[in-house]
Amino acid sequence: MASTIEGQARPIRLADIAKAAGVSHGTASNVFSRPEIVRAEVRERVKAVAEAMGYAGPDPKGRLLRAGKVNAIGVGTTEPLSYFFEDPFARVMMAGISEACDATGAGIALVSAANQEKLAWNIQSALVDGFILFCIEGGSRLVDLTRERRLPFVALELGFHDETISAIGVDNIAGGRLAARHLAELGHRCFAVLSLPLGEDRSGFVTPEMVRSAVYTGTRDRLAGYFEELSRFGVDTTKIPIFETENEEKSTKAGLEAIFAGDERPTAILAMSDRMAMIAIEWLTARGLKVPQDVSIVGFDGVPDGALCDPPLTTIAQPITEIGRRAAHMILDFDGTVRRETMGVELIVRASTGPAPKG
Amino acid sequence: MASTIEGQARPIRLADIAKAAGVSHGTASNVFSRPEIVRAEVRERVKAVAEAMGYAGPDPKGRLLRAGKVNAIGVGTTEPLSYFFEDPFARVMMAGISEACDATGAGIALVSAANQEKLAWNIQSALVDGFILFCIEGGSRLVDLTRERRLPFVALELGFHDETISAIGVDNIAGGRLAARHLAELGHRCFAVLSLPLGEDRSGFVTPEMVRSAVYTGTRDRLAGYFEELSRFGVDTTKIPIFETENEEKSTKAGLEAIFAGDERPTAILAMSDRMAMIAIEWLTARGLKVPQDVSIVGFDGVPDGALCDPPLTTIAQPITEIGRRAAHMILDFDGTVRRETMGVELIVRASTGPAPKG
DNA sequence: GCGGAAATTTGAATCGATCCAAGAAAAATG
DNA sequence: CATTTTTCTTGGATCGATTCAAATTTCCGC
DSSP states (O other): OEEEOOOOSSOOOHHHHHHHHTSOHHHHHHHHHOGGGSOHHHHHHHHHHHHHHTOOOSOHHHHHHHHOOOOEEEEEESSOTTHHHHOHHHHHHHHHHHHHHHHHTOEEEEEEOOSHHHHHHHHHHOOOSOEEEEOOTTHHHHHHHHHHHTSOEEEETTOOOOTTSEEEEEOHHHHHHHHHHHHHHTTOOOEEEEEOOOSSSOOEEEOHHHHHTOSOHHHHHHHHHHHHHHHHTTOOGGGOOEEEOOSSHHHHHHHHHHHHHSSSOOSEEEESSHHHHHHHHHHHHHTTOOTTTTOEEEEEEOOTHHHHSSSOOEEEEOOHHHHHHHHHHHHHTOOSEEEEEEEOOEEEOOTTOOOOOOO | OEEEOOOOSSOOOHHHHHHHHTSOHHHHHHHHHOGGGSOHHHHHHHHHHHHHHTOOOSOHHHHHHHHOOOOEEEEEESSOTTHHHHOHHHHHHHHHHHHHHHHHTOEEEEEEOOSHHHHHHHHHHOOOSOEEEEOOTTHHHHHHHHHHHTSOEEEETTOOOOTTSEEEEEOHHHHHHHHHHHHHHTTOOOEEEEEOOOSSSOOEEEOHHHHHTOSOHHHHHHHHHHHHHHHHTTOOGGGOOEEEOOSSHHHHHHHHHHHHHSSSOOSEEEESSHHHHHHHHHHHHHTTOOTTTTOEEEEEEOOTHHHHSSSOOEEEEOOHHHHHHHHHHHHHTOOSEEEEEEEOOEEEOOTTOOOOOOO
16 A cells, blocks of 8 residues: 655756756756746757656755745744634634735745744744734734744734734724623623733733733723723723633633622623633523523624624624735735734624613 | 834845854854854854844744755645635644644645646745645646655545555545435435536536546545445436536535426435535525425535534534544655555434435 | 857856864863 | 863855856848
8 A cells, every 4th residue: 555656865956957958057947947048949958858857846945045035924823723724713814814815826834833842943944924923822922033033024913012013903992892882772781891811821800900901902902992981871890890711611611600600790791702702602591591681792803603603693893804914915015114003893783782681 | 104124234144143253154053053062152152243233043044955844734725725714624624734733843834726827836836845735626737736846745535546646535435325325224215416526617417427437536436335325225326316516606506406496306415515515405495495304415524514504414524634634644754655545434414314205 | 251239058156054074172181 | 281082163065046247159131
């Protein structure tokens, strides 16, 4: 079931072809890269020799060094590589990036820095013209490493206040407001917040003060948006429980347990991601609470899955694909400037929100 | 909103650092690649100079040429790049590949050959140690191009009878049989087949003879499996309509229209992919036909979505993740041999199949 | 058959590192 | 202090191509 391939001692180089065909390397090179400037007779002879010797064509490794451009953009994350194919948000983002790359014929190199040791090496040795960084948790390490490469890069999600790096994100304050207003207008007055990480790897209840000094400004801004708007409706925001999760199942469920263990159960949940929102719907449903009759939920992100879950999720949609497209263009058409773009968000009302229950 | 970055006329090279620090380039190189063999004092001095001059660290482009190994595996397809993030089958496969790459610290380079012109170039210039090819349609072109590179590569799906190339696929005949037997045992006697492409870009009804001479042996084998098994149950397979689709919505729906336009409506559909099966469920439901009460459907592939659709899909599951993992290992641990692996498949009975309707 | 223009071909230089045999310096030994 | 070891450092060779100014051919018209 396995046969050995002819053991080519050493791959054929362009120079070998040149010598065998009796021409200079320059001409041999031209035969492959600019055939039109080589006399037909010579061109055919060289090609024939190459064919006969089993030449694989100019090695991109050699060409690369000379050309300088890789024609590929790197997408980095601190998650394992499978994140790109499994996480709904990442997938939509990647589709946007793909679109831009397809249009220009660029390739995509996925690089994971999940492993502390390999993190550095993978980022340092990636053959790319620039990076797009998914700054989830531990983003600053990733950014620092990438900065070292001195290649153009864009951080997704505006996770940092550092104005010296390019980034694309959404208007989180506006998004938070939209979500809060929607619920307040439905009559809700009793809330709970499922928060994205504020910084370190931890989870649990946090105070508004802790949020205000969060490392991740996205998290901070979404909360600010929630609270600003709720205050307008006369809600006492100091009473609202805020549970910081790691945006995955375990800590989100722990948060729900904690929130619903209290006396004052919320009638509405403000979730900072669709992921958490969907986990919440599942958890509530399993506990016999109806969504939205008993509890309303608003997510954040606008991933496609949100439209398919039961009930379909009301959410603050980001233009994810467009962000991806723009990020890719920032790298592909890099002009040496730092760009920070803020995109708008949109409230999408589906069935996970409804009027506040009476009483 | 945009400030200019210091315009570095020409990036700093290792040689520049060496000269500035007053050491040979050999030593400068060692400072970065094998710091332990350099005297501490010298090492610090060189590092300081590098820091001061804003050196980005050894350029991977240079290192690559010397080292020879890219430490990345290329995944090629004739679809647009977004295919990897949107197609359910591809996504699961990529997760398997990712797993293997994460484990060894290798990167993944996605390369699309959707565009005829760029096809060649993208494959020819990809910086990878080997390729995994998603041989959907137009696969032979992709294989030919890749073969030129003379790098290790694996074709997914065993799409070709060419025994000289490495490939991993499933036992399509066994899969076809499993699906057919399941339906036959439920009492079905009236079938229709939604076939994957046989070769060229076309769709429409085909005869068993055409299938037997199909370029894509996977398609051929699945059909052979269906028919072999159905014959055992006394079904006259020459009467079974076979509609070749392009495995997407339009042609699949056209196929269903054509199939259900006839007098003898099937009570069971053998779909060669979950994708088509799910489109069929949707189409039938929209037409007021109940699945499985009126029509039973068996898919092929075993993508996760199949478990979530309504009704959940009965299917022939491939070990997709495992195939991905193995494919990646074939490249990563390439030993110069051609390997062809055939994996087993499994019937997963869910709710899209039921007893044949009476009468 | 000659001069000059146009078309080809040549070969050295370059891209940015790593490797390694040989030489130099520092440390250990007698 | 001389000698041997051990530890560092050096600089040329190499990885595999592309580029470009200069040299050579070929082609033309007369």
